[in-house]
Amino acid sequence: MFADYDQIMERLSVNQLWDFPGGVHPEQKKSLSNQHNIEAMPLASAYYVPVKQHIGVHGELLVEVGDHVLKGQALTNNEQSMAVPVHAPSSGTVTNIAEHVSAHPSGIPELTVTIEPDGQDQWISLKPVPDFTKVASVDLINMICEAGISGLGGAGFPTHIKTTSVQPTEFLIINGIECEPYISSDDRLMREHAWQIRQGIDILVHILQPKQVLVAVEDNKPEALETMAIACQQKDNYQVVSVPTKYPAGGEKQLIQVLTSREVPANGLPSDVACIMYNVGTCYAIADAIVEGKPLIKRVVTITGEAVQTPKNVWARLGTPVEELLESAGYLANKQKEARVVMGGPMMGFAITSTKTPVVKITNCLLVPSDEELPHIDDERACIRCSACADACPVSLLPQQMFWYSKAKELDKAQEYHLFDCIECGACAYVCPSEIPLVHYYRQAKADIRNQQEEKAKSEKAKIRFEARKARLQREKEEREEKHRLAAEARKSSMTKDGGAAKDKIAAALARAKAKKEALAKQAVADTTTPSEKTTNETSARSTNQATVSTEQTSKQTKQDKDSDKKAKVAAAIAKAKAKKTKQAAGVVDETSAPSSKKKKNSPITKIPEDTNESEVPAAESEKAKAAELKKKRVAAALAKAKAKKAREAKAAKQKQTEAAEANNNQGEENN
Secondary structure, three states, rough: OOOOHHHHHHHHHHHOOOOOOOOOOOOHHHHHOOOOOEEOOOOOOEEEEEEEOOEEOOOOOOOOOOOOEEEOOEEEOOOOOOOOOOOOOOOEEEEEEEEEEEOOOOOOOOEEEEEEEOOOOEOOOHHHHOHHHHHHHHHHHHHHHHHOOOOOOOOOEEEEHHHHOOOOEEEEEEEEEEOOOOOOHHHHHHHHHHHHHHHHHHHHHHHOOOOOEEEEOOOOOHHHHHHHHHHHHHOEEEEEEOOOOOEOOOHHHHHHHHHHHHOOOOOOOOHHHHHEEEEEEHHHHHHHHHOOOOOOOEEEEEEEEEEEEEOEEEEEOOHHHHHHHHHHOOOOOHHHHOOOEEEEEOOEEEEEEOOOOEEEOOOOOOOOOOOOOOOHHHHOOOOOOOOOHHHHHOOOHHHHHHHHHHHOOHHHHHHHHOOHHHOOOOHHHHOOOOOOHHHHHHHHHHHHHHHHHHHHHHHHHHHHHHHHHHHEEEEEHHHHHHHHHHHHHHHHHHHHHHHHHHHHHHHHHHHHHHHHHHHHHHHHHHHHHHOOOOOOHHHHHHHHHOOOHHHHHHHHHHHHHHHHHHHHHHHHHHHHHHHHHHHHHHHHHHHHHOEEEEEEEEOOOOOOOOOOHHHHHHHHHHHHHHHHHHHHHHHHHHHHHHHHHHHHHHHHHHHHHHHHHHHHHHHHHHHH
16 A cells, blocks of 8 residues: 555655665766757758657648648647647658658658748747636647647657546656756756746646646755745645656656656556656657647757767757757767767667667657777677666566577567566666676567567457357358248248138139139220121131130030020021022912913023922922032031031130140149
């Protein structure tokens, strides 16, 4: 259980602090660069602005090659939570957007926006806040994010993320320790801009509402202690604390332990112990963003070492190539056998791979040492197991064991010795008599582990996607099978419960189809029916053609045939009656015309026997004609009747074939 708030304040009131294990006391050498005011750098010939200069992800580009930009104009957006925008350090033209050497130990190329300044140095329209106390905290946090502010103490953590802490804050700690040798950028900033740092603190207090503000400054910076004490004297809950000089007292976890005795848990955050910490440079940038409305486009950089003529601190715009800073300080090439520039201090810095490397938000120092000042990595010798590294470790680790496992690539073993708890302060390497660059091995091992974890994460994601797809396909297959099964059961149940009704429905459907066919056949018959006066041969042919239509047509044809026979008989009777009338009329005519017995010579009248009665001749001829006519009609009727019978038989056979075909079709539909 860590100390409570009242106990801590009681000890702080008498300047009694705690301590952390290990630590070293290297030669400071800060006087090389802290004797002169911060200088402003002239415009560079070109600015190389990496789109990512913080922990997190970079935003999407807002500019293209050929665009003209103004000083302070956003080059990327901040739509993602861990994205922090970058801004143009001066007005000019975007000449290139491509990979460029980065401020990283490996120098791995990163996406960079190249801007050629136009010399006008024209600002965008600034929007300062005259009274931040009247602005909501969430709006101030958004302004901090849009200004592109991330931690300037070295970690580069997005400030707006840290500021949105939901846990109650007891101590807001402002880190002005700057414990690493050679570096004096924060020292000069506190001396010259204490009031603006105080404004940044006020803004953070307005947002976080802490109980107490502790401004920590190492006791080797008396001028900075004095100026910060004057700037904060009007605030009762602001306390400037002098911290004993010891490296790495400026580490986040170590400083919290010195001021409050509280230990931040492994893989934990300062908010877990009710503390939150900001660098003095970050506070200055917050004030610049809110009070002045200016985004983060510059920072103080220390240029120092025995290989430069005039060590100093300068206001360097982000994106300025290192070679231009070295030129301003007077680089002494004769002091080095091989050109070597360390970005950062001698304890935690790294040698850059090119002088085209740009200044970024976490660049606080450029150390240009002579060959005698700083040993080369090539000077490494075998470990003698002296355990000095373990004594110097401020986190109470076993650096020697981590070194062996890191060098042998036994990464699992290295993690068992809490490799990721190492803060890479370099205290172990500083005290190593064999001059082994221990931190370099730790960094490489951490990078390898992160790469393995990323590959494993990708593999796990791919496996999860594959398993999800496989499960989805199986689920869809089962759903289809279940759907088909339920449909089959529903059909079976319907047939079982209402089998008769189903059959009736089928029969009704067949009946409707048959009725429709019959209706079409009747219509065809009605359209093709001829008057009864047409010849028997035409009637017979028509009946034969209609015989293939339907059973109804066959029955109708049969009826028509019967009617034809009846009509023939009626016609024969009428003919007979007419013949009789004709005979009677002929007898009357013969009697009235008997005196006219005189005939023409060439008359075609048949000669009548003498013994034949003249009145009987016409009657006999009429009778013969009538008999012949009747015989012809009977023959015709018999022929028609025979043809009708033949047509009926053909129709019946056709109808049987049709019914058989329909029965087969119906059976097939029921099976389906």
